[in-house]
Amino acid sequence: MDNFTYRNPTKLIFGKGRIAELSQEIAPGSKVLVAYGGGSIRQNGVYDQVLSALQGVELFEFGGIEANPDFDTLMKAVEIVRQQGVQFILSVGGGSVLDGVKFIAAAAHLEGDPWTILTGKAEIKSAIPIGSVLTLPGTGSEMNCFSVISRRSTNEKLAFGNPLVYPVFSILDPETTYSLPKRQIGNGVADAFVHVIEQYLTYPSDAPLQDRMAESVLLTLIEEGPKTLANPDDYTSRANIMWAATMALNGIISVGVPQDWATHGIGHELTALYGLDHARTLAVVLPSLLRQRKDVKQAKLVQFAERVWDFKTGSADEKIEAAIQKTEGFFLSLGIPVKLSAHQIGEEAAKRVVQNLSRRGEIALGEDGKITGPVVEKILIEAV
Amino acid sequence: MDNFTYRNPTKLIFGKGRIAELSQEIAPGSKVLVAYGGGSIRQNGVYDQVLSALQGVELFEFGGIEANPDFDTLMKAVEIVRQQGVQFILSVGGGSVLDGVKFIAAAAHLEGDPWTILTGKAEIKSAIPIGSVLTLPGTGSEMNCFSVISRRSTNEKLAFGNPLVYPVFSILDPETTYSLPKRQIGNGVADAFVHVIEQYLTYPSDAPLQDRMAESVLLTLIEEGPKTLANPDDYTSRANIMWAATMALNGIISVGVPQDWATHGIGHELTALYGLDHARTLAVVLPSLLRQRKDVKQAKLVQFAERVWDFKTGSADEKIEAAIQKTEGFFLSLGIPVKLSAHQIGEEAAKRVVQNLSRRGEIALGEDGKITGPVVEKILIEAV
Numbered sequence: 064m065d066n067f068t069y070r071n072p073t074k075l076i077f078g079k080g081r082i083a084e085l086s087q088e089i090a091p092g093s094k095v096l097v098a099y100g101g102g103s104i105r106q107n108g109v110y111d112q113v114l115s116a117l118q119g120v121e122l123f124e125f126g127g128i129e130a131n132p133d134f135d136t137l138m139k140a141v142e143i144v145r146q147q148g149v150q151f152i153l154s155v156g157g158g159s160v161l162d163g164v165k166f167i168a169a170a171a172h173l174e175g176d177p178w179t180i181l182t183g184k185a186e187i188k189s190a191i192p193i194g195s196v197l198t199l200p201g202t203g204s205e206m207n208c209f210s211v212i213s214r215r216s217t218n219e220k221l222a223f224g225n226p227l228v229y230p231v232f233s234i235l236d237p238e239t240t241y242s243l244p245k246r247q248i249g250n251g252v253a254d255a256f257v258h259v260i261e262q263y264l265t266y267p268s269d270a271p272l273q274d275r276m277a278e279s280v281l282l283t284l285i286e287e288g289p290k291t292l293a294n295p296d297d298y299t300s301r302a303n304i305m306w307a308a309t310m311a312l313n314g315i316i317s318v319g320v321p322q323d324w325a326t327h328g329i330g331h332e333l334t335a336l337y338g339l340d341h342a343r344t345l346a347v348v349l350p351s352l353l354r355q356r357k358d359v360k361q362a363k364l365v366q367f368a369e370r371v372w373d374f375k376t377g378s379a380d381e382k383i384e385a386a387i388q389k390t391e392g393f394f395l396s397l398g399i400p401v402k403l404s405a406h407q408i409g410e411e412a413a414k415r416v417v418q419n420l421s422r423r424g425e426i427a428l429g430e431d432g433k434i435t436g437p438v439v440e441k442i443l444i445e446a447v
Numbered sequence: 448m449d450n451f452t453y454r455n456p457t458k459l460i461f462g463k464g465r466i467a468e469l470s471q472e473i474a475p476g477s478k479v480l481v482a483y484g485g486g487s488i489r490q491n492g493v494y495d496q497v498l499s500a501l502q503g504v505e506l507f508e509f510g511g512i513e514a515n516p517d518f519d520t521l522m523k524a525v526e527i528v529r530q531q532g533v534q535f536i537l538s539v540g541g542g543s544v545l546d547g548v549k550f551i552a553a554a555a556h557l558e559g560d561p562w563t564i565l566t567g568k569a570e571i572k573s574a575i576p577i578g579s580v581l582t583l584p585g586t587g588s589e590m591n592c593f594s595v596i597s598r599r600s601t602n603e604k605l606a607f608g609n610p611l612v613y614p615v616f617s618i619l620d621p622e623t624t625y626s627l628p629k630r631q632i633g634n635g636v637a638d639a640f641v642h643v644i645e646q647y648l649t650y651p652s653d654a655p656l657q658d659r660m661a662e663s664v665l666l667t668l669i670e671e672g673p674k675t676l677a678n679p680d681d682y683t684s685r686a687n688i689m690w691a692a693t694m695a696l697n698g699i700i701s702v703g704v705p706q707d708w709a710t711h712g713i714g715h716e717l718t719a720l721y722g723l724d725h726a727r728t729l730a731v732v733l734p735s736l737l738r739q740r741k742d743v744k745q746a747k748l749v750q751f752a753e754r755v756w757d758f759k760t761g762s763a764d765e766k767i768e769a770a771i772q773k774t775e776g777f778f779l780s781l782g783i784p785v786k787l788s789a790h791q792i793g794e795e796a797a798k799r800v801v802q803n804l805s806r807r808g809e810i811a812l813g814e815d816g817k818i819t820g821p822v823v824e825k826i827l828i829e830a831v
Contacts, residue, residue: 064462064683064686064687064690065462066461066462066463066464066465067459067461067462068458068459068460068461069458069459069461070456070457070458070459071455072454072456073454074452074453074454075451075452075453075454075702076452077450077451077452077453077702077703078448078449078450078451078703079450080450081450269683269686269687270687271666271667271670271671271687272663272664272667272687272690272691272694275659275662275663275666275667276660276663276694278659278663279656279659279660279662279663280656282655282659283655283656283659286655287655299448299653302448302653302703303448303653303654303655303656306448306656306702306703307656310656310660310699315694315699318459318461318690319461319462319686319690
């Protein structure tokens with residue numbers, strides 16, 4: 064096990080009817096910006112619940128934060144925050160809104176070009192405190208300090224992380240997710256699944272508890288995912304998916320172990336170039352990446368096959384291929400294709416992705432930094 | 448899954464050589480009380496590491512905090528803290544020292560009788576910030592807000608919990624535990640094991656992730672416990688035990704699920720009356736309690752037998768008895784007896800424990816409040 068430091072200050076407020084507690088979490092009299100997405104929260108009653116809970120504060124609103132939140136959109140909110148002297152930002156929506164809010168919170172206090180927050184060149188010294196009412200499980204943004212922002216004008220999609228943007232609190236009421244389209248729930252389950260894989264499927268590092276906890280999240284997603292798709296208003300499976308997605312990326316399962324994140328790195332470029340849903344890029348990249356890297360990942364792939372998919376006989380290669388096929392089957396069962404061609408994307412994507420990645424310097428992805436340009440190309444060509 | 452709120456602000460600083468980072472965690476110029484136990488930290492080099500890291504603060508010392516920290520001992524430290532205006536308390540030692548420090552931190556700011564902190568009658572409005580350098584894995588105190596305090600003058604042992612006494616940070620360097628006596632390591636592993644059982648072995652509550660995470664900790668303790676006893680200076684198994692013990696009681700595995708804690712409730716009385724090591728009381732009480740309660744706990748006991756001890760055939764009763772015997776075997780393998788008679792304690796203990804418990808009101812322990820006086824008596828008589 065490697066040395067690690069873990070601190071996660073977010074207060075998680077989980078369960079039915081908890082939005083009513085909002086007023087206890089934000090200082091009375093504060094100037095609060097409520098940020099949201101396309102307006103579905105106005106139809107499903109969440110917006111009304113939030114407003115009726117938020118008595119006694121001075122409210123501002125910012126709607127229209129899109130999936131894969133856009134830098135140019137968010138900069139409009141930064142303007143409002145600065146002009147109005149907003150003291151707290153409340154994200155109401157899924158991970159995209161919350162990622163956007165994290166960026167707004169950091170950018171509002173930054174001197175200089177806010178894009179440098181994404182390129183890693185900014186020194187973030189403070190941020191406006193934020194909270195969230197989560198209405199879509201998947202990204203894990205509700206209990207971590209990470210954010211992914213897109214810039215459509217330049218076909219870029221980049222991530223940042225900073226302890227100053229941990230949500231002060233996140234309210235997770237599984238009932239708010241009943242009205243979500245199946246596509247969004249399927250995407251959320253797949254996203255959480257791949258988050259775990261990125262932190263688990265590398266090489267053995269003498270960390271049996273981290274391994275088992277990662278496997279626990281995977282097994283829960285595999286069992287509960289299909290149930291929650293079939294019965295959207297079954298509280299139990301919705302609650303289990305929501306908690307599993309949070310645990311998938313709140314840092315607990317990855318303390319002291321190597322991490323990969325190449326599937327996300329490549330997937331972000333596919334979203335930036337082709338506008339694919341985030342989870343749909345992951346479902347295309349992951350199986351191909353695992354096949355390309357089955358030698359370096361062999362020990363953990365066999366463990367994954369045995370413990371998660373229950374393949375206990377056969378050669379290592381047979382177990383590995385069976386586990387990858389099961390993973391593909393799982394994505395398909397969520398309604399998510401596992402090939403680029405299903406999205407009308409062909410081999411030309413390989414060169415474009417590598418070009419985009421190269422723009423920011425040498426490509427060296429994966430737990431060992433050995434996923435270089437040619438490897439990315441192979442992964443994508445095999446994924447067509 | 449039940450509604451829950453989870454917030455754990457402790458910063459965990461885990462790994463080799465991390466004590467040197469102490470100075471970054473405490474404000475320079477602070478008045479710091481270093482609290483410790485019997486002085487073993489002076490022999491194993493930890494004391495020197497702490498002092499050399501703690502440059503630039505005004506140091507006070509308080510040694511002699513015993514296992515099962517005593518109210519009267521701790522009140523002497525409260526005096527020092529008040530007189531000197533101590534601003535930060537650093538616990539250097541195991542869970543007993545840290546539990547004691549939590550009490551000192553709360554008591555120093557309390558008006559009125561500090562014993563009311565333990566009886567639940569005090570309103571704790573503030574506490575002195577605390578940190579810890581942990582030298583013994585087991586209690587989980589390093590990442591929670593709970594504390595158990597004894598009062599030998601009245602044969603009492605009571606617990607309290609308050610968010611104000613979360614350690615600001617805890618430094619866990621597995622190397623500091625190499626020199627521990629086997630008895631203390633065995634106790635720590637058993638203590639952590641029973642912590643998990645108290646949060647897991649109740650009744651099904653539609654929380655598959657919490658179940659699997661609890662099982663993950665149990666399996667890790669079962670695998671790594673014997674290894675770390677056999678090879679005290681094997682870093683890997685010591686690190687795994689240390690992390691497992693923290694995860695066993697930092698609240699993550701018990702969100703939204705019922706909890707038992709009757710084994711601890713009964714065990715505390717055995718320590719208060721007979722001075723038994725805490726873990727040794729648990730190893731005696733737990734198997735007998737599980738047998739007495741095998742009907743109400745049937746579903747989870749079968750799951751425990753199947754998933755933790757790999758008993759997949761036979762009747763429910765056979766699986767359950769096999770799992771309880773395996774649990775006894777595990778305690779014995781740690782050098783811990785599972786019968787009261789091994790401690791020269793007979794049936795008379797049953798009435799004395801019930802008397803002690805009754806003093807504070809009606810006895811209603813367990814996840815369903817149905818472990819009454821007569822049930823406690825039976826559990827203890829069968830444990831002789």
